[in-house]
Amino acid sequence: MLKVNEIVLLVWVFLAFGSEHALAQDSPESLQFELDSIITLDESEEKAELLNNVAWRSKYIDKSISKKAGELAFTLSEKNGYASQSAFALKIAGILDDEEGKYVQAVEKYNQAIARYQSINDSLSVAKCEANIGKIYHHIRKNEEAIISFRSSFVVFGEYDFPMGQMICVQSIGVCHLELGNSDSALVYCLKAKDILEELGGIDPDVYMNLGLSYVANADTTKGLENLHIANEIYEKYAPHDINRSVLYQNLSSIYEQQNELVKAAKYIDLCMETIGDNYYNREGTYQLKAASLLNYNLGNYKQSAFWFNELDKVKDSLYTADNLAAITEMREKYESEKKELEIQTLNQEKDLEEVKRKREEEKVFYFGIGGVLLAILLIWIVIALIQKSRSNKEIRVKNEKIEFQKSILEEKNHEIVSSIEYALRIQKAILPPQAKVAELMPDSFILYQPKDIVAGDFYWIEKEGSQLYFAAADCTGHGVPGAMVSVVCSAALNKSLKELNLRKPGEILDATANLVTEQFSNSDEEVKDGMDIALCVLDGKKLSYAGANNPLWICREGEIIEVKANKQPIGEFEKRVNFDTHEIDLIENDVVYVFSDGYPDQFGGEKGKKMKTKAFKQILKEIFHLPMVEQKKVLYDKFEFWRGELEQVDDVCIIGLKIK
Numbered sequence: 001m002l003k004v005n006e007i008v009l010l011v012w013v014f015l016a017f018g019s020e021h022a023l024a025q026d027s028p029e030s031l032q033f034e035l036d037s038i039i040t041l042d043e044s045e046e047k048a049e050l051l052n053n054v055a056w057r058s059k060y061i062d063k064s065i066s067k068k069a070g071e072l073a074f075t076l077s078e079k080n081g082y083a084s085q086s087a088f089a090l091k092i093a094g095i096l097d098d099e100e101g102k103y104v105q106a107v108e109k110y111n112q113a114i115a116r117y118q119s120i121n122d123s124l125s126v127a128k129c130e131a132n133i134g135k136i137y138h139h140i141r142k143n144e145e146a147i148i149s150f151r152s153s154f155v156v157f158g159e160y161d162f163p164m165g166q167m168i169c170v171q172s173i174g175v176c177h178l179e180l181g182n183s184d185s186a187l188v189y190c191l192k193a194k195d196i197l198e199e200l201g202g203i204d205p206d207v208y209m210n211l212g213l214s215y216v217a218n219a220d221t222t223k224g225l226e227n228l229h230i231a232n233e234i235y236e237k238y239a240p241h242d243i244n245r246s247v248l249y250q251n252l253s254s255i256y257e258q259q260n261e262l263v264k265a266a267k268y269i270d271l272c273m274e275t276i277g278d279n280y281y282n283r284e285g286t287y288q289l290k291a292a293s294l295l296n297y298n299l300g301n302y303k304q305s306a307f308w309f310n311e312l313d314k315v316k317d318s319l320y321t322a323d324n325l326a327a328i329t330e331m332r333e334k335y336e337s338e339k340k341e342l343e344i345q346t347l348n349q350e351k352d353l354e355e356v357k358r359k360r361e362e363e364k365v366f367y368f369g370i371g372g373v374l375l376a377i378l379l380i381w382i383v384i385a386l387i388q389k390s391r392s393n394k395e396i397r398v399k400n401e402k403i404e405f406q407k408s409i410l411e412e413k414n415h416e417i418v419s420s421i422e423y424a425l426r427i428q429k430a431i432l433p434p435q436a437k438v439a440e441l442m443p444d445s446f447i448l449y450q451p452k453d454i455v456a457g458d459f460y461w462i463e464k465e466g467s468q469l470y471f472a473a474a475d476c477t478g479h480g481v482p483g484a485m486v487s488v489v490c491s492a493a494l495n496k497s498l499k500e501l502n503l504r505k506p507g508e509i510l511d512a513t514a515n516l517v518t519e520q521f522s523n524s525d526e527e528v529k530d531g532m533d534i535a536l537c538v539l540d541g542k543k544l545s546y547a548g549a550n551n552p553l554w555i556c557r558e559g560e561i562i563e564v565k566a567n568k569q570p571i572g573e574f575e576k577r578v579n580f581d582t583h584e585i586d587l588i589e590n591d592v593v594y595v596f597s598d599g600y601p602d603q604f605g606g607e608k609g610k611k612m613k614t615k616a617f618k619q620i621l622k623e624i625f626h627l628p629m630v631e632q633k634k635v636l637y638d639k640f641e642f643w644r645g646e647l648e649q650v651d652d653v654c655i656i657g658l659k660i661k
Helices: 028-039 045-057 063-080 083-099 103-119 123-139 143-159 163-180 183-200 205-217 221-238 245-258 262-276 283-298 302-314 318-431 435-441 480-499 506-522 613-624 629-644
Strands: 445-450 458-465 468-476 532-540 543-549 553-557 560-564 583-586 592-596 653-659
Touching: 028 045, 028 063, 045 063, 045 083, 063 083, 083 103, 083 123, 103 123, 103 629, 123 143, 123 163, 143 163, 143 318, 163 183, 163 205, 183 205, 205 221, 205 245, 221 245, 245 262, 245 283, 262 283, 283 302, 318 480, 435 458, 445 458, 445 629, 458 480, 458 653, 468 480, 468 592, 468 653, 480 506, 480 532, 506 532, 506 543, 532 592, 553 583, 553 613, 560 613, 613 629, 629 653
Parallel strands: none
Antiparallel strands: 445 653, 458 468, 468 532, 532 543, 543 583, 553 560, 553 592, 592 653
């Protein structure tokens, strides 16, 4: 089996996707000439776009040209308010920092790009940047955080019908699971990536390479090598000189080395190092140099082993120093120790030669004497062992066939489960208002929506009737698929209360919704007590009406929280139900209205692993209420992730913030 830290994510252009062009005929000279020509043009958004185009195409050809073009595009765009071009320039700068291992700076630039994309409601570009951040998480071995980023981007790519982005996300999730040791999950996601690729009719060696590594991690070396060689054939036909091919060669070498096929292993490690050239000052390069040094040492090629070891010792990038210090130290100690032992053996060889010859002559007489007896015993033992082995092999074969059958059933079930969850996600997305509708009805607002699983029990609801804006944050019983099913029922009941029953007061809407939900679940033969907690608001100018089932309304006014409490009863079956109260509030300019589920304050984290609680949540809102809404959302997300740390998210999170103008 491959070691987890030897399974490498092939670089896939930092999830830039989109319409950015990469021309095979570009050279440093042609790009510099193009840049010099663009600089002479008058200031315009088209000029900023042309500069960004040069920056994008030159990022892997000549980084100095890319940096200069990107900086010029950013300065021009910031000066003239070209938000889209400014964001794209920041994204390119983030990619360049990422390439150089400057991950803190890269994340900072991606976040700045995200803020600008959010200001123009470009959710697709936001998702691309978030996926780039997920790639950085993967590089620094925070694979759980990387998976969260990739899943979030996967959802948005689905909303925008961008299957190529979805394919790269599921493939990346699979690679993260490989490094986490979750080989079964890795195989499921890599197979999903292959399915999407085949639906698109595309060709991508990464997909087959990562699928092959997943098979190897699941102890199916035959299928693993089959897919790795398919990847190699694609490279040979379409991109024979692609430097990323070195990662494939390294993995083939490692597999053959584990199978003790050292000639093949040596062939592929030589191809790997020939392909990579001197471009190994990165995470993959350290693995490849180490593999080349150790394999050549094991083959007795000490001079070549020492060469690759010295090259590895030159890689001093700060990121990889910490990550690889133990491995490099171990290899150095092993190399120096075995080298000294070999030198000592060589120096003493002549001295000991005569003594060895004398002892061998004495031993010959003894060995010939007992040789016949040992040979007879050995033959008898071999016959007995063959009989026992034949019986054992038959039993093992029967057991293996049973295991393979059970494994195929399990794989099929896992595939069905993943497909079912993805279909549930499509259904739930249908009840959530699209981003375009949110931007139109609530332009100065944010929605922080972070499901615990792929689908959620939390949902947000926004409608407009005449001059009245209706919005709510709801928390249904449970989370995941069960919670999502309840959310569909509750959302339908809200819509019916508003649009068919023509109710307008929030208290009356909740009364009718509670009756509809209870009636729906009472039709079941089983006793169902599911329902939801909700904070429902109706805004008409600066007049706000509110009703709540367990979930309150908070209004932040000049740094202080005004709380309007909810009725202590859910939407759903409840013994002592009363009519929901409708509260009328007069708002003033710059008030910020917040409605939310309990997932944020109920999250465990911090130094002692305790709940955040409502008091701390209120304090965060007091500190950030004056910020633009997109920045409030980012701060809330960052503080939530920092508080959670390595702990699992315990519940869905849904927060709506709306500033009054």
